[in-house]
Amino acid sequence: MEFRSFECKGCGTVIWVPETQDDPLYCPICRSGMTEVEIKPDEKAKVFTCPECGNEFLMTKPPYKCAYCNYTFPTTPYLRQEERL
Numbered sequence: 097m098e099f100r101s102f103e104c105k106g107c108g109t110v111i112w113v114p115e116t117q118d119d120p121l122y123c124p125i126c127r128s129g130m131t132e133v134e135i136k137p138d139e140k141a142k143v144f145t146c147p148e149c150g151n152e153f154l155m156t157k158p159p160y161k162c163a164y165c166n167y168t169f170p171t172t173p174y175l176r177q178e179e180r181l
């Protein structure tokens with residue numbers, strides 16, 4: 097799969113999205129706008145899929161919010177939410 101890369105104008109966060117997907121709307125960390133850049137996917141980047149809108153994106157650190165909608169990711173992304181009682 098081919099990816100396009102986007103960089104945040106505010107905090108410099110870089111994300112990658114599948115070529116076939118729309119441009120991300122906001123930075124997953126600070127919610128600023130993003131500009132398309134040419135950076136190869138980082139080996140440490142992990143895929144995050146939004147359960148709300150179904151879009152996916154790659155990042156090297158856990159996102160705060162979805163890059164496409166208003167979904168907030170759990171602060172401990174490796175634990176399922178129902179385990180946090």
Ligand SMILES: [Zn+2]
Nearest residue numbers: 104107123126
């Ligand atoms: Zn940002």
Ligand SMILES: [Zn+2]
Nearest residue numbers: 146149162165
């Ligand atoms: Zn979303």
